């Protein structure tokens with residue numbers, strides 16, 4: 654069955670461009686972005702993997718480790734990484750799983766045969782330090798992903814976990830946030846949101862972003 658938000662993600666051991674990886678050990682206490690792509694030496698994937706390499710500082714700041722996957726083998730990944738580095742002016746700084754036996758692809762339901770035969774589509778999973786699935790998206794093979802959006806979601810999830818706020822439509826870092834509806838006690842609200850809040854409706858309370 655497909656993984657659902659809130660599920661504990663399955664552990665696995667698989668080969669990668671950086672040697673064999675046991676996923677839980679490799680992830681440790683970090684957040685993880687696990688993303689699949691259809692095949693090595695393909696144009697859209699080449700731009701995506703380069704873009705993710707360039708975002709390393711942003712992922713590091715948020716305590717996030719990144720790991721990619723395709724069903725090609727380690728030798729293919731290594732050759733292709735050379736092309737990514739050359740054409741995208743970067744250095745791939747995260748492992749690419751070599752899922753030739755489709756062990757991980759099947760565990761994480763990354764193959765959508767009615768869209769793309771036996772290859773993995775562009776799935777993205779955000780996994781928290783407790784190994785809970787917090788976001789899953791599947792993009793078509795022809796659409797390169799917006800990794801700024803993935804970082805935006807990580808920021809939103811971390812704000813919720815750390816400050817008990819949610820984020821409204823089209824929220825960007827620095828915009829006002831929504832106080833989660835479970836917080837009702839006025840004393841607690843005063844303590845948690847010293848910058849104050851605006852009650853638009855009893856169920857819609859806006860506050861400046863707490864960590865700014």
Ligand code: BEZ
Pocket residue numbers: 691692695696697698699794795
């Ligand atoms: C690409 O990465 O360019 C790609 C891969 C599979 C299907 C379509 C595009």
